[in-house]
């Protein structure tokens with residue numbers, strides 16, 4: 001897998017994300033990439049709508065989850081960090097991106113509205129926005145991504161805690 005320089009590949013992965021992403025198979029996480037703090041669930045309660053991973057000939061680069069309501073649930077910072085993006089991006093719709101101290105990044109897509117601005121520091125659990133359906137989304141949900149310091153996508157599902165109190169429990 002030395003066909004392209006890492007930088008070019010990373011850039012391609014960054015641009016290609018979102019629900020129904022345009023990439024086929026992402027690179028595996030770089031060796032030794034470990035987060036220094038645990039990730040928390042961005043929603044207080046959630047059910048999984050669509051898992052991370054292959055979707056036909058494409059690859060789903062995040063985890064699609066929904067809260068109790070059809071939309072409007074508060075979306076919280078999974079970890080503390082600095083807001084690197086709070087803007088509209090193709091496919092992602094209203095996107096918040098947090099850069100964490102250890103170089104990991106989390107992304108929160110399809111938000112109905114923003115509650116933070118670029119450059120702002122946030123603590124884990126702070127409200128970033130509300131669940132919505134902006135961008136390439138057919139229903140109101142949160143598309144949540146975790147990226148390593150080398151901008152490789154990892155499956156958020158095993159990294160965020162499950163919420164047993166949820167009523168519609170189909171947390172996979």
Ligand SMILES: [Zn+2]
Nearest residue numbers: 019062064143
């Ligand atoms: Zn998604």
